[in-house]
Amino acid sequence: MKPQRAYRVLSCALLSLAAGTAAAEGEDCVKRKPLSRIAPNYPEDLRMFGNNGSVSAVFGATPEGNVRDIELKESSHPSFERATVVALLQWRIEPIPADDTQHCKTFGQRFEYQLKSRETQEDFTTPFRLSAAELATLPEELRYDTPAEVKLALPVVYPYELLRDAVEGEATVVFVIDPEGRVQKTKVTSASHEAFGKALEASLTAWTFKPATRKGEPSWAAAKYTRKFGQEERDFAFDAERPVLLREVAKENSSIPLAAALDRSPKVLYRPLPILDRAQTYEKEAVRLEFIVDKSGFVRYAHALQAKDQRLAWSAITAVSRWQFEPPIKDGKAVDVRVTMAMQF
Numbered sequence: 001m002k003p004q005r006a007y008r009v010l011s012c013a014l015l016s017l018a019a020g021t022a023a024a025e026g027e028d029c030v031k032r033k034p035l036s037r038i039a040p041n042y043p044e045d046l047r048m049f050g051n052n053g054s055v056s057a058v059f060g061a062t063p064e065g066n067v068r069d070i071e072l073k074e075s076s077h078p079s080f081e082r083a084t085v086v087a088l089l090q091w092r093i094e095p096i097p098a099d100d101t102q103h104c105k106t107f108g109q110r111f112e113y114q115l116k117s118r119e120t121q122e123d124f125t126t127p128f129r130l131s132a133a134e135l136a137t138l139p140e141e142l143r144y145d146t147p148a149e150v151k152l153a154l155p156v157v158y159p160y161e162l163l164r165d166a167v168e169g170e171a172t173v174v175f176v177i178d179p180e181g182r183v184q185k186t187k188v189t190s191a192s193h194e195a196f197g198k199a200l201e202a203s204l205t206a207w208t209f210k211p212a213t214r215k216g217e218p219s220w221a222a223a224k225y226t227r228k229f230g231q232e233e234r235d236f237a238f239d240a241e242r243p244v245l246l247r248e249v250a251k252e253n254s255s256i257p258l259a260a261a262l263d264r265s266p267k268v269l270y271r272p273l274p275i276l277d278r279a280q281t282y283e284k285e286a287v288r289l290e291f292i293v294d295k296s297g298f299v300r301y302a303h304a305l306q307a308k309d310q311r312l313a314w315s316a317i318t319a320v321s322r323w324q325f326e327p328p329i330k331d332g333k334a335v336d337v338r339v340t341m342a343m344q345f
Contacts, residue, residue: 029102029103029104029105030102030103030104031103031104032061032065032093032094032096032103032104032107033093033094034091034092034093034094035065035092035093035094036090036091036092037091038087038088038090038091039087040080040083040084040086040087040111040113041083041086041087042083042113042115043077043079043080043082043083043113044237045079045234045235045237045238046077046079046080046113046234047115049234050115051077051113051115052112052113052114052115053075053076053077053080053113054074054075054076054080054110054111054112054113055072055074055075055076055080055081055084055110055111055113056072056073056074056075056108056109056110056111057070057071057072057073057084057085057088057108057109057110057111058070058071058073058106058107058108059071059088059106059107059108059109060105060106060107061093061107063095063096063097063098063100064095065092065093065094065095066092066093067088067089067091067092067093068269070085070088070089070270071272072084072152072272073151073152074110074151074152075151075152075153076150076153077153078153078154078155078235078322079238080111080113081322082238082298082322082324083113084111085269085270085324086324087111088109089269089270089324093107130147130222130223130224138222141219141220142176142220142221142222143214143221144212144213144214144219144220144221145212145213145214145215146212146213146214147212147221147223148177148181148209148210148211148212148221148223149209149210150207150209150210151181151207151208151209151210152206152207152208153207154203154206154207154318154322155203155235155318155321155322156199156200156203156227156235157199157202157203157302157314157317157318157321158199158229158236158239158240159193159195159196159198159199159229159303160301160302160303161195161303162193162195162196162229163231163236163239163240163246163301164246164249164250164301166231167193168228168229168230168231169191169192169193169196169228169229170190170191170192170196170226170227170228170229171188171190171191171192171193171196171197171199171200171201171226171227171229172188172189172190172191172200172224172225172226172227173186173187173188173189173197173200173201173204173224173225174186174187174189174222174223174224175187175204175205175222175223175224175225176220176221176222176223177209177211177212177220177221177222177223178211178220179211179217179218179219179220180211180218181208181209181210181211181218182208182209182278183204183205183206183207183208183209183277184278184279185277185279186201186204186205186277187201188200188201189224196227196229198310198311198314199314199317199318200225200227201314202311202314202315202317202318203318204225205275205276205277205315206274206275206315206318206319238298238300239300239301242294242300245292245294245300245336246301249292249300249301249338254338256292256336256337256338257330257335257337257338258337258338258339258340259328259337259338259339259340261330261337262328262329262330262335262337263329263330263331263332264329266293266297266325266326266327266328266329266337266339267325267326268323268324268325269297269324269325269326270322270323270324271323272319272322272323273319274312274315274316274318274319274343274345275315275319276311276312276315277311280311282309282311282312282345283308283309284344284345285307285308285309285312285344285345286342286343286344286345287304287306287307287309287312287313287316287342287343287345288304288305288306288307288340288341288342289302289303289304289305289316289317289320289340289341289342289343290302290303290304290305290338290339290340291303291320291321291338291339292336292337292338292339293325293328293336293337293339294336295327295328295334295335295336296327296334297324297325297326297327297328298324298325299320299321299322299323299324299325302317302320302321303317304316304317305340312345316343316345320343
């Protein structure tokens with residue numbers, strides 16, 4: 001039996017929605033009132049492990065009052081991101097005329113996910129601290145007094161073929177964080193399988209941090225991160241929670257329908273774009289992807305069907321794994337669906 005923990009999801013009273021509009025709009029725009037707010041469900045995988053976290057999001061709203069254009073500024077874990085987006089897409093804001101120019105166009109909201117029981121609380125915002133011995137080997141400009149902390153953590157994708165074949169392993173990536181908290185350079189230092197290293201590197205490239213400090217000022221910092229890949233690992237619980245679906249996806253004559261068989265094409269509701277390594281150069285390319293949109297609209301098992309540059313492929317896979325769609329509908333019922341698409345870089 002799974003251990004039960006009392007928990008709650010806290011969100012700011014809608015101060016951020018009432019007053020947290022984008023600075024570019026000025027202070028005199030008219031605030032739109034929230035009509036309906038849904039609190040996020042606490043992610044089951046993190047609840048069981050006793051993890052707290054937070055998410056900060058900015059978003060727009062259609063004239064009809066539907067939330068759109070969600071962008072996360074902070075998210076301490078991908079499962080919190082998923083739960084937050086699901087909730088925000090159900091919010092409703094005061095409608096306005098389509099030609100309105102007086103009301104605020106951008107809103108913000110912060111959610112605090114907090115467990116009442118914290119005896120197993122794990123700090124996963126600073127897993128990158130180097131030992132004193134490791135710091136001593138670094139160039140002077142990369143040493144710090146206070147380590148960087150995670151602001152926005154993207155999913156590390158379990159490579160589809162390895163997940164399908166139940167191949168486990170790990171990878172380690174070293175990287176440099178600049179004084180603004182952006183990852184500037186990455187390098188795979190070890191990987192039990194090449195795909196594990198590429199998946200971890202693509203994810204870390206897109207993370208953002210509260211920067212490290214030295215003598216009280218933001219500083220450059222070197223960091224390293226080791227990720228274990230296993231179907232019992234917490235961070236891959238979502239990928240492995242539907243083994244029947246995974247087996248069906250892998251079948252040569254799978255019964256999972258293609259998007260063309262649906263009553264209508266599923267609309268993507270949340271679509272963050274790929275983030276590339278700023279220190280690298282890339283050629284123009286279209287990466288062809290395949291993935292499953294499940295009955296709830298979540299993306300699973302994204303993988304590249306065709307790609308010349310594996311760096312681009314893994315950036316695309318990482319981004320698409322965060323997307324959320326309307327539930328796919330076939331014959332009036334929600335179904336899992338196989339989707340192929342080309343992402344142009």
